[in-house]
Amino acid sequence: MLLQYSFDDEAKAGLADGRITIDADCRESKIAKLYWADSAGVLSDYMKIKELELNDGKATYQMKSGRNIPQTATKLICKMEEDTCETILEFKLPAAKLVKNEKPNYTFFLLTDIHGAGDYWQNKSNRDAAFADAASFSPTHIIISGDITNAGQAPQYEKVKEYVDAYFPQIPVFFTTGNHDHNTYVKDLSADLKALDDFFIWQTERNNRLGAKISDVTNCRYDTYFGDFHSIFLNASAPENKFGLGEDQRNWMEQKLCESDGNGLPAFVISHFPVKGKTGLVSLYDQQYFSDNDAVEELLNRHNCIYVSGHTHYNLDSDDPSVCVGKNAPSYINAGCAVWTQNGYDETGKDIYIPERCMGQCVEVYDKYLLIRGRDFTNRKFIPRCEFKIEF
Numbered sequence: 001m002l003l004q005y006s007f008d009d010e011a012k013a014g015l016a017d018g019r020i021t022i023d024a025d026c027r028e029s030k031i032a033k034l035y036w037a038d039s040a041g042v043l044s045d046y047m048k049i050k051e052l053e054l055n056d057g058k059a060t061y062q063m064k065s066g067r068n069i070p071q072t073a074t075k076l077i078c079k080m081e082e083d084t085c086e087t088i089l090e091f092k093l094p095a096a097k098l099v100k101n102e103k104p105n106y107t108f109f110l111l112t113d114i115h116g117a118g119d120y121w122q123n124k125s126n127r128d129a130a131f132a133d134a135a136s137f138s139p140t141h142i143i144i145s146g147d148i149t150n151a152g153q154a155p156q157y158e159k160v161k162e163y164v165d166a167y168f169p170q171i172p173v174f175f176t177t178g179n180h181d182h183n184t185y186v187k188d189l190s191a192d193l194k195a196l197d198d199f200f201i202w203q204t205e206r207n208n209r210l211g212a213k214i215s216d217v218t219n220c221r222y223d224t225y226f227g228d229f230h231s232i233f234l235n236a237s238a239p240e241n242k243f244g245l246g247e248d249q250r251n252w253m254e255q256k257l258c259e260s261d262g263n264g265l266p267a268f269v270i271s272h273f274p275v276k277g278k279t280g281l282v283s284l285y286d287q288q289y290f291s292d293n294d295a296v297e298e299l300l301n302r303h304n305c306i307y308v309s310g311h312t313h314y315n316l317d318s319d320d321p322s323v324c325v326g327k328n329a330p331s332y333i334n335a336g337c338a339v340w341t342q343n344g345y346d347e348t349g350k351d352i353y354i355p356e357r358c359m360g361q362c363v364e365v366y367d368k369y370l371l372i373r374g375r376d377f378t379n380r381k382f383i384p385r386c387e388f389k390i391e392f
């Protein structure tokens with residue numbers, strides 16, 4: 001019986017990257033489940049890391065892409081079930097891998113794609129679960145990166161206002177637009193852009209009232225210095241409804257990034273579309289980025305920033321990383337989806353949906369770093385394969 005964990009970098013505390021090897025005698029077991037644990041057993045606030053198929057009692061799994069070990073974990077546990085019994089293997093994490101269990105200064109959430117008033121699957125119950133779980137952390141603020149509504153209609157914006165006021169009565173909530181706020185995807189029905197503008201007036205007044213001053217709102221783009229970070233919110237649609245930022249907005253973004261470049265902290269840049277090749281099933285969603293992707297990426301590369309996106313409804317509980325931690329370069333975060341998730345395509349090209357799960361990113365702010373922790377809202381647990389550290 002063996003559970004082995006060979007780390008890629010033995011000396012880097014907290015970094016989970018490495019090869020996990022299972023070699024068990026229980027030939028009856030077909031499935032092995034990996035969990036983070038402490039002396040009391042499996043960490044109850046985490047989902048399982050991964051389920052592996054056993055072949056003659058053996059399996060290997062490579063943890064990669066800069067994932068982190070939870071601060072509270074001291075062991076890796078492997079559970080294998082047979083008809084009559086459960087076999088548990090343990091691997092004690094070496095002292096060099098353990099990190100101090102610190103308390104964050106504060107927490108905020110990155111949500112996306114709430115599709116207000118949409119009625120796919122469990123849209124409403126999942127959105128309620130996401131909002132309720134995020135609110136239970138008493139976050140300083142919430143960021144929602146687009147697809148505010150399902151089809152950009154005035155009654156849908158009214159519903160979103162109701163949800164926000166019900167779940168986050170005293171919490172600032174910052175929105176950006178998504179493709180569903182500009183396009184209805186319904187024949188002969190246009191998005192109500194007046195209702196979209198009115199919604200942005202509402203969110204500006206609401207956030208200002210709650211002490212989160214929004215400045216310079218033009219055509220659904222704006223910025224704020226609420227909290228420690230400069231946050232820059234972009235409108236996902238360039239003129240003529242092309243899903244790009246457009247030159248005017250890129251120029252504005254450049255000016256805004258320059259404004260806070262010298263303050264020693266990264267600025268958050270929030271928009272709906274991912275930057276090509278960075279996060280969220282990138283190999284599959286090859287058409288799902290800005291039409292002016294290269295110009296946007298070139299601009300980001302010249303600044304100290306963290307780029308947050310949504311759109312792909314990406315399943316954060318995946319081997320394809322949802323956070324890309326930049327080394328002397330921007331970091332990228334995909335915020336999952338607060339209503340239902342998607343796991344790429346099957347062999348016929350059809351979408352594989354996971355309607356029962358909804359997810360987002362919990363951001364914990366520490367003195368010298370951020371922990372980005374994927375949160376499963378339906379199970380109210382953290383997602384081990386979505387735990388990343390961004391150092392300042």
Ligand SMILES: [Fe+2]
Pocket residue numbers: 113115147178180311313
């Ligand atoms: Fe969406």
